[in-house]
Amino acid sequence: xxxxxxxxxxxxxxxxxxxxxxxxxxxxxxxxxxxxxxxxxxxxxxxxxxxxxxxxxxxxxxxxxxxxxxxxxxxxxxxxxxxxxxxxxxxxxxxxxxxxxxxxxxxxxxxxxxxxxxxxxxxxxxxxxxxxxxxxxxxxxxxxxxxxxxxxxxxxxxxxxxxxxxxxxxxxxxxxxxxxxxxxxxxxxxxxxxxxxxxxxxxxxxxxxxxxxx
Amino acid sequence: xxxxxxxxxxxxxxxxxxxxxxxxxxxxxxxxxxxxxxxxxxxxxxxxxxxxxxxxxxxxxxxxxxxxxxxxxxxxxxxxxxxxxxxxxxxxxxxxxxxxxxxxxxxxxxxxxxxxxxxxxxxxxxxxxxxxxxxxxxxxxxxxxxxxxxxxxxxxxxxxxxxxxxxxxxxxxxxxxxxxxxxxxxxxxxxxxxxxxxxxxxxxxxxxxxxxxx
Numbered sequence: 001x002x003x004x005x006x007x008x009x010x011x012x013x014x015x016x017x018x019x020x021x022x023x024x025x026x027x028x029x030x031x032x033x034x035x036x037x038x039x040x041x042x043x044x045x046x047x048x049x050x051x052x053x054x055x056x057x058x059x060x061x062x063x064x065x066x067x068x069x070x071x072x073x074x075x076x077x078x079x080x081x082x083x084x085x086x087x088x089x090x091x092x093x094x095x096x097x098x099x100x101x102x103x104x105x106x107x108x109x110x111x112x113x114x115x116x117x118x119x120x121x122x123x124x125x126x127x128x129x130x131x132x133x134x135x136x137x138x139x140x141x142x143x144x145x146x147x148x149x150x151x152x153x154x155x156x157x158x159x160x161x162x163x164x165x166x167x168x169x170x171x172x173x174x175x176x177x178x179x180x181x182x183x184x185x186x187x188x189x190x191x192x193x194x195x196x197x198x199x200x201x202x203x204x205x206x207x208x209x210x211x212x213x214x
Numbered sequence: 215x216x217x218x219x220x221x222x223x224x225x226x227x228x229x230x231x232x233x234x235x236x237x238x239x240x241x242x243x244x245x246x247x248x249x250x251x252x253x254x255x256x257x258x259x260x261x262x263x264x265x266x267x268x269x270x271x272x273x274x275x276x277x278x279x280x281x282x283x284x285x286x287x288x289x290x291x292x293x294x295x296x297x298x299x300x301x302x303x304x305x306x307x308x309x310x311x312x313x314x315x316x317x318x319x320x321x322x323x324x325x326x327x328x329x330x331x332x333x334x335x336x337x338x339x340x341x342x343x344x345x346x347x348x349x350x351x352x353x354x355x356x357x358x359x360x361x362x363x364x365x366x367x368x369x370x371x372x373x374x375x376x377x378x379x380x381x382x383x384x385x386x387x388x389x390x391x392x393x394x395x396x397x398x399x400x401x402x403x404x405x406x407x408x409x410x411x412x413x414x415x416x417x418x419x420x421x422x423x424x425x426x427x428x
Contacts, residue, residue, distance in 0.1 A: 031244075044274070064275070167408040168408050194380065194382050
């Protein structure tokens with residue numbers, strides 16, 4: 001998925017920061033990272049966390065941390081997964097302050113699943129439209145009443161903030177973000193290469209009804 | 215996704231071994247692990263590799279290793295991802311011998327994407343039907359001529375060996391394996407919880423034609 005060699009000067013790669021915390025949900029973050037990671041000419045992935053120790057997911061597997069919160073913020077696109085750990089992170093002042101400090105320097109901020117509850121707790125979704133995991137919607141929406149919570153959505157875009165529904169919805173959202181940053185054609189090609197059946201309609205969401213939200 | 219507490223004696227959890235190697239493909243392994251990991255009453259995930267050092271994926275992010283090849287083999291279900299590193303592993307005698315030693319003790323062996331090329335190189339697919347990543351089909355099928363390679367398939371089952379097509383196909387295959395081990399109802403529930411649009415038909419494969427294989 002990388003272009004041919006060229007003598008023209010290339011623009012700096014965009015840094016995709018994946019923000020980990022204990023009990024993050026595996027597919028929430030590795031689905032999107034597969035999509036961005038396939039475009040290594042354009043994006044560089046950095047695994048971020050509060051501390052330098054490897055971070056255990058809700059499912060068990062542990063990820064190595066590349067940078068901590070004190071290592072500066074040259075992130076272009078910040079991805080915040082969901083998972084059981086969001087219930088703790090929504091009350092973690094260090095995490096919330098990092099998000100507030102980071103956001104003004106970002107090109108895009110994106111959450112997956114209950115990650116939007118943490119963004120809401122940081123105040124970053126106030127006055128905006130957002131969605132979350134359809135099965136944990138009550139918790140996420142309890143994190144801020146100043147957000148217009150959209151129950152039926154695969155993902156929601158409001159300015160440069162993207163919020164996805166549950167788990168696998170992050171893949172669809174990431175492809176939409178890649179389409180915006182690069183092109184629709186590139187996003188289609190990434191989905192094809194990953195043999196992923198991209199749901200390109202942000203309003204496609206059979207899960208909201210199954211979760212009793214409609 | 216875990217059942218209620220019970221005083222009845224529970225059966226031992228099945229151990230799902232995820233076999234990592236340098237330049238493995240992220241979603242190949244973390245898609246399936248999300249599905250099995252959601253059922254923590256039934257499955258325990260172990261990250262396996264030849265050496266104890268963290269293993270870097272083709273996309274960059276590194277995973278911590280729980281056990282190496284010398285730590286014994288009480289694995290029930292072995293998952294082998296694809297990725298660029300398969301080209302090296304198909305010629306790595308330590309990896310091939312580990313697979314040969316491990317297989318007779320497994321309940322199920324499953325590969326994703328070009329992982330089937332490594333299984334073929336180990337001789338484990340001889341006389342069987344198998345598939346691989348539709349875009350790297352020529353390479354995978356070159357690893358053994360004693361395999362009946364199926365170009366058009368989301369996944370192929372032959373006895374207790376499962377081989378999936380490219381990347382995201384591993385999620386569909388894993389749900390089919392969960393349906394076989396536990397029940398169709400549980401697999402449907404896992405897909406719903408992950409908000410994943412499960413392709414339940416093993417023959418669903420628009421990617422084979424797009425890759426010019428038909």
